[in-house]
Amino acid sequence: MFELFKIGFLSVNFLDVVDVLIVGFIVYKLYTTLRGTIAAQIFIGLIIILIFSFAAQAVQLKALNWLLRLITDIWVIAFVILFQPEIRRLLVLLARNPVMKIFGKHDIHESAEIIVDASFELSQHQYGALIVIVRETGIRGYAETGEILQAKLSKSLLTSIFFPKSSLHDGAVIIKGNVIEAARCTLPLSATTQVDGENLGMRHRAGMGISEQADVISVIVSEETGGISIAENGILSTGLSKDSLRKKLKEAFVTPTPKSWKVLFEQFKGQK
Numbered sequence: 001m002f003e004l005f006k007i008g009f010l011s012v013n014f015l016d017v018v019d020v021l022i023v024g025f026i027v028y029k030l031y032t033t034l035r036g037t038i039a040a041q042i043f044i045g046l047i048i049i050l051i052f053s054f055a056a057q058a059v060q061l062k063a064l065n066w067l068l069r070l071i072t073d074i075w076v077i078a079f080v081i082l083f084q085p086e087i088r089r090l091l092v093l094l095a096r097n098p099v100m101k102i103f104g105k106h107d108i109h110e111s112a113e114i115i116v117d118a119s120f121e122l123s124q125h126q127y128g129a130l131i132v133i134v135r136e137t138g139i140r141g142y143a144e145t146g147e148i149l150q151a152k153l154s155k156s157l158l159t160s161i162f163f164p165k166s167s168l169h170d171g172a173v174i175i176k177g178n179v180i181e182a183a184r185c186t187l188p189l190s191a192t193t194q195v196d197g198e199n200l201g202m203r204h205r206a207g208m209g210i211s212e213q214a215d216v217i218s219v220i221v222s223e224e225t226g227g228i229s230i231a232e233n234g235i236l237s238t239g240l241s242k243d244s245l246r247k248k249l250k251e252a253f254v255t256p257t258p259k260s261w262k263v264l265f266e267q268f269k270g271q272k
Helices: 014-034 038-058 062-082 084-095 109-124 155-161 202-213 242-252 261-270
Strands: 003-007 010-013 129-134 147-152 172-176 179-185 216-221 228-232 235-237
Touching (some): 109 228, 155 179, 172 202, 202 216
16 A cells, blocks of 8 residues: 555555544544543543553553553443443434434324324323334333233223223333234333423333333323323423324324434433
């Protein structure tokens, strides 16, 4: 490869420059994503150790290089374990990239109408409900915490499940397409406890929590007020009318306008 220039004993060619630019871009994006969190401090420490490791390798300090490489390997494993939720959210955001959804089917208008009608009937009676609608990637692990139904979606079945005296009314219902996969499911709680100064109950926190960790939309009916909310990407929208709920559900299943990586990273930061 054609040599561009030399730095001491190091020979630099065009591919070396491209390689450094790519790595620098990745490191910069990771840092801007993690900036302001504890993970950022650990990430900076890891980068410093890597720089020392490269320097030790260049001047052939074998013992120091071995020690630094050992520390780096342990640190990377610790980083993955400690910040597994953040890594999972980042991978979920990447999966939501429109490029990844080219082959998906998004026509759930009939199911959306059933969910909207059932939600407002439950709202009128102030029956609490938590309905999780799966978009692309399934959440089988959470479905298995409840009762597996695999039943065709219908308004009467959905309202019957959340009838207070029903044995299935506690927990969440998971829907994929036109099938109710499971009921009485246990979901992870969001760390968010307040929205717009209002304290959130367990049902709302569970709806937000699953939307932070998976490619789903949660419809929540409040048992106290009968109000209807929707959680998507960890963001809760409250006080929805029947038309606004219908619109949000249908829009959520239409392939969105392609987003840049910058927007995806901003969404990831916004979920922290």
